[in-house]
Amino acid sequence: MTQIHNLRNYLDVLEANGRLARIEKPLSLEHELADVAAMLARTGGPAPLFTNVEGSAWPIFANAVTDQKTAALALGCSEDAIIPVMERVLDPVNGVPPERAESAPWQANVASGKEADATMLPLPIHSRGDGGAFVTGGVIFSKDPVSGRGNLSYNRMLRMGPRLFGFNVNEWRHVGQFMASRPDPEEPFAIAIAFGLDPAIMIAAGVKTEEDELTIAGAIRGAGVRVTSGITVDVDIPTGAEVVLEGLVHPAKRMPEGPLAEFHGYHGELWPSPTFEVTAICWRDDPIFQTIIPGWYEHIYIGNVLPREPLLRRFVRHLAPDANVHIPPYANGFLAIIQIERDNPGQPKNLAMAAMTAHINIRNVVVVDQDIDMYDPAEIQWALTNRVDWTQDVFIVPDAQGHEMDPVAHERGVGPKLGVDATYKRERREYGERVSYPMIDLSKYM
Ligand SMILES: Cc1cc2nc3c(=O)[nH]c(=O)nc-3n(C[C@H](O)[C@H](O)[C@H](O)COP(=O)(O)O)c2cc1C
Ligand SMILES: [Mn+2]
16 A cells, blocks of 8 residues: 555555546536536545646645545555544544654745735635635644644635635634634734645544644654645645645634535525635645535545544444444434444444434434445435334434534534434344345456
């Protein structure tokens, strides 16, 4: 397995595994690019590298991590090992700190001050409900003003002008806390946004932890991520980045920003967000730009699936050591699937209760048997249809705590949680084994 350390050799790995599609036909940044990328993600297709985008001098990559296959390639492991690898790298004991470098390829081209013009960045207008062109696939690099530690996050940024963006940050995010912790919370705050990254850094940026998230990327790769300081901001930025946007967040200069396709599958609202003033745009020669399709598979995989499955599995395995778990991306992080070797008829409900308390986002839990492919939505539907008596295999907990943005929850995230025992109840009715045709290699026949 190639040791990945930047976007370019990740593209090589995707290509070698038949998971990269070079899209050479001309297409528009307005909806068309997102439509194609979204379609590929929905159908389990390869990740697109768009090489002929109208109005873009640069190729654009999307769908770095959208499913089990790409998650395994990005993490350099087998699909079975995704959760154990994430469990290991999320443990701060295994963190590997970044290493300093003197320079980076992205310092080759710098436009600063009045020369910087962010309209050169090929930012797509993704969903038809979006309020404009947003940064969605750039990782925000910042620094704790008190401890000096680095921080990675995603913050959507609406482009409002050549040097002006909206900067969406919920108050409980680290960037928000960093700004508020200063003697003058309203002072401008320096950050950098990097595009075109090793997917280990993309995965790490979706994690909530009190450590520098770059130590997680280092743990994934078994080597410190090489970083260097920005040209106009004192923030550590990976040397492997393709494009870097530097500037200042103005916490007190707020402007309405949004809406954008959200993780929950609707469009959010306009938000009075801080603004961001561009101080420099830097790029390596012939860079590759990158985006994340908002409200779609990669957004969910990085934000809700990979960082959450390890703790979910620990909660469930406390009761059933052989259980498998998955948070399917099509259900926006609100559904957990638990797969077990059924023993006691009451056990599935206990497991559902454990899963509900592992993360507040988890609202619905479905427990299935080993003969159900837990990664296939049609298999889950089959179990729900043929193994659930809805008068007795289901329980609802009203008014539990869920996520504030859960479309089913009321204010403050209070809402129901649902447990479904979709296992085979042979004690009720014995039908023998399920019809099954094995998976075969079609290339032998076609
Ligand atoms: C694609 C993507 C987009 C996101 N957009 C935002 C956003 O606009 N505002 C926000 O506050 N959080 C957003 N998040 C969530 C945070 O970036 C994420 O939870 C991160 O871990 C927060 O980092 P922190 O714990 O260092 O604050 C987004 C997450 C993903 C995966
Ligand atoms: Mn953080």
